[in-house]
Amino acid sequence: MDTWKLFKRNSIWQVQAKNGDSWTWKQMLKIRDSALIHCGGEENLKQLIASCYKNSKIQLSSLYKLFSPNASKVRWRNTIWGGLNYPKHSFICWLTIQDRLQTKDRLMRRGIINENKCTLCSGQENRDHLFFGCPFSSEIWNQVMLWLQFKWRSCNWRCLLDWYCNKPRGRGDKVKIKRLAFTTTLYKIWCERNYRIFKQQYKSKDQLVKEIKMDILIIILNSSLPDTLKEWISLCK
Ligand SMILES: [Zn+2]
Structure with missing residues (x-):
């Protein structure tokens, strides 16, 4: 098989198996497809692979750890996977929990950039600042929690994760909403940071909160949650 011919028109992310391709090649593409689904898309998977580089070399052991079944048997498994969460939200949350997002402190340590000023x-x-310590992000969390009538407040990363994972009060469906709020908010903060850096587009806190509420609302209204909960969230102000 001439691999280069395969890549003439398609990248490794798009190429499809054809009749006559070897068994090994077809298996590789199957693994690629399940990794893409698992990670919620090409960009997420690329980011995951990028997070496993050390001194310009990929660390297969890091990659294996991230994908191994044991890695997901940790206490926050239910918080980020399954439930109402979108795969792309879950994936960013997964990388955040493991501190594997390419935040500026990491890029600076690798010599790629020379300053790590927060864009918010x-x-x-760094991870803890960007998502939790940053005054911009703290305000976002507080407004989302206020909207959902969660009385508990904190912007400490460990406390927040602990609260979302270990102290899910209320009925099962409310817990799902709590987890959805966690992954969606985290994802939107990361997107806002990226828009600011790569596209020079800025949203205000209020705009971002509005979008987060809208995303959560749409997911819930399209879910199989009971109508009483859908009604409840529609009335949240
Ligand atoms: Zn900040």
Whole structure:
């Protein structure tokens, strides 16, 4: 098989198996497809692979750990996978929990950039700051939690994760909403940071909160949750 011919028109992410291709090649494409589904798309998978590089070399052991079944048997498994969560939200949340997102502090340590100024405020970007310590993000969390009438408040990463994972009060469906709020908010903060860096597009806190509420609302209204809960969330202000 001439592999280069296969890539003439398609990248490794798009190429499809054809009749006559070897068994090994077809298996490789099957693995690629399940990895794409698992990660919620090409961009997410590329980011995951990028997070496993060390000194310009891929660390297969890191990649294996991320994909191995044991890696997902941790206490936050239910918080990020399954339920009402979108795969792309779950995936970013998964990388965040493992501190594997390409935040500026990591890029700086690798010598790719030379400063790690937060794009949401004037602090220094690392995972804990970007999602939780940053005044911009704290306000987003507080507004989302206020909207959903969650009385508990914190912007400490460990406390927040612990609350979402270990203290899911209320009935099962409310827990699903709580988890959905967690993964959606986290994802939207990450997107806002990326839009600011790569597209120079800025949203205000209020705009972002509005979008988060809309995303959560749409997911819930299209879910199989009871009508009483759908009505409840529609009335949340
Ligand atoms: Zn900040």
